[in-house]
Amino acid sequence: MDPSRDQEIVELFDRVRAGETTAWIELTDRYTNLLWSVARALRLPEDDAADAIQTTWLRLVERLETVRDPRRLGGWLSTTMRRESLSLLRRRSRHVDTDALDNVADDAEPLDAALLRNERDSALWRAFRRLDQRCQQLLRMLMADPPPRYRDVAGALGVPIGYIGPTRMRCLQKLRDAYDLPA
Amino acid sequence: MDPHEQDDEALMAELRRIVADADPVPDTVVAAARAAFETRDLDRDLAELVADSAAADAGFETVRQTSGSQAAGRLLSFDGGGVRVEMEVTRTGDDLTLIGQLDGAAGTACDLERGGGHRTAIELDDLGRFLVTGLPPGPLRLRCRSAGGAEVVTVWITL
Numbered sequence: 001m002d003p004s005r006d007q008e009i010v011e012l013f014d015r016v017r018a019g020e021t022t023a024w025i026e027l028t029d030r031y032t033n034l035l036w037s038v039a040r041a042l043r044l045p046e047d048d049a050a051d052a053i054q055t056t057w058l059r060l061v062e063r064l065e066t067v068r069d070p071r072r073l074g075g076w077l078s079t080t081m082r083r084e085s086l087s088l089l090r091r092r093s094r095h096v097d098t099d100a101l102d103n104v105a106d107d108a109e110p111l112d113a114a115l116l117r118n119e120r121d122s123a124l125w126r127a128f129r130r131l132d133q134r135c136q137q138l139l140r141m142l143m144a145d146p147p148p149r150y151r152d153v154a155g156a157l158g159v160p161i162g163y164i165g166p167t168r169m170r171c172l173q174k175l176r177d178a179y180d181l182p183a
Numbered sequence: 184m185d186p187h188e189q190d191d192e193a194l195m196a197e198l199r200r201i202v203a204d205a206d207p208v209p210d211t212v213v214a215a216a217r218a219a220f221e222t223r224d225l226d227r228d229l230a231e232l233v234a235d236s237a238a239a240d241a242g243f244e245t246v247r248q249t250s251g252s253q254a255a256g257r258l259l260s261f262d263g264g265g266v267r268v269e270m271e272v273t274r275t276g277d278d279l280t281l282i283g284q285l286d287g288a289a290g291t292a293c294d295l296e297r298g299g300g301h302r303t304a305i306e307l308d309d310l311g312r313f314l315v316t317g318l319p320p321g322p323l324r325l326r327c328r329s330a331g332g333a334e335v336v337t338v339w340i341t342l
Contacts, residue, residue, distance in 0.1 A: 021220055028216035036208040047320075050212050051341050054298045055322040057219035058339040064223065084341060091237050091257070121201050128198065143199045172191050 002149070006071045013070035028057060031074065034144040035081045038156040041140035042085045048092060052084040074149060078156035127179040135171035142168060221300055227326075227334040228264025235259055256282075257342075264335035266327055272342050279318040279342050285311040288327040288335075298322035298339070318342070 015023035035056060039049035059080060060067075067073065128136065141153045150164040157163070236258040256271040270283025285293065285307060293313070294302045298321050305313045305325075325337045 016220075019223075024220040025217050028219070029213070032213055032216045033208055036212060037202075040202075040206060046209065050209065050215065051298075051321050053212055054215040054219065055339055055341045057216045058222060058298055058322055061219050061223050062229070062339060065225070087237065088341060124197065125201060125205075139195075139198065140202070142195060143202045145199055145203060147195070147199070169191065172194055175194065 005149075009073055010070045013067070013073060017064055030146070031077050033146070034074075034141070034148045034152065034156075035077065037141050037144035037148075038078060038081045039085050041137040041156075042082070042089065044085055044088065048088045049085075052081060052088055055084050056081045074152035075155040078148075078152045079158075082156045082158060124175075124179055127175055130178050131171060131174055134167070135174060138164070138167055139171055139175070215298065218300065219298075222296075222298075224334075224336065227336050228329070230261040230263035230266050230268060230325075230335055230337045232338050232340065233260045233262045259340065261325075261337040263337075264333055265329040265331050266335045268325060268337060274320075274342075277320060278316070279320060281313070281315040281318065283313055285313065285325075285327060287330050289330045289332070290328060293325050293327040296324050296326050296336070302326075 012023055012027055016027055032053065035053045036049060039052055044052060056077060060077065067076070128139065131139070138153070138157065141156055142148065151161050154161040154164055256273040259268075259270050259272065261268040265287045267286040268283060269286075270281050273280045273282075288307065288311060291307050292304045293307065295305050295315060295318075296302050305315055307313050320342055322339045322341045324339050327335050329335050
């Protein structure tokens with residue numbers, strides 16, 4: 001799919017396994033924003049998000065020796081993150097139906113409207129928050145920086161990779177429609 | 184790229200800029216991710232999680248009690264490297280209590296290791312039982328020496 005990026009990860013991972021701390025830092029810096037985006041998309045409050053991300057990285061350290069295909073690392077991280085997040089949500093908060101992410105409690109508004117720079121940003125964000133849960137979850141994950149690969153987002157959502165592209169298009173169109181409406 | 188695809192890219196970039204501003208990754212999260220590498224330990228056996236009463240078998244689960252404390256604890260079992268650990272975790276507010284029993288460990292103490300690298304010794308009685316109170320939530324694992332002399336750690340678990 002993207003051989004040069006795959007090759008980069010394989011080389012980075014080799015350096016990590018050889019014990020190079022700088023390579024580990026590079027690796028975590030590359031994916032921590034995605035993991036944060038996954039946690040926030042699933043509506044984890046900050047503390048729980050922090051715990052789930054830390055656990056995901058600790059698990060990778062624990063399993064470094066047994067990773068067979070480093071090219072799949074992004075997918076491993078995002079599915080591990082999804083599992084940790086759902087498990088925390090289930091234990092720490094309220095009723096969660098793990099088969100229907102639509103039902104994840106909406107009690108962790110991640111953005112303080114007052115923080116938004118200007119009227120246009122606030123309007124766009126309000127429109128985003130009016131989207132259905134599936135669209136919000138997908139788009140919030142795609143807001144990760146650097147932009148994540150679809151297969152990593154698919155892992156975090158527990159959906160097939162072919163779901164991502166068309167749904168993204170549909171959700172962005174919905175967002176545009178909602179955004180054009182008077183508030 | 185067709186014009187529509189270009190519009191989508193521009194809109195995504197705008198959203199990405201907004202969250203980068205208003206919901207950034209906390210520095211502590213980045214620091215914890217980087218520090219996780221310090222827990223690397225090649226010379227140990229792993230005790231896997233073999234049972235967890237909080238595992239997602241049922242679709243729905245009621246967790247928080249109205250009183251703020253959980254009536255029933257979470258039961259965890261670990262097994263591997265010649266060591267078996269059974270423990271129950273109860274939570275009151277942000278205070279965790281662990282009650283458990285170790286089978287196959289040597290000596291009278293094990294270490295409780297927290298995600299940030301902090302370690303405390305926990306004492307085992309004659310039967311290998313232990314009690315830890317006042318523990319904050321977060322990832323942790325147990326580190327013991329097996330009767331056979333091997334260093335054994337449990338997998339990380341988030342409490």
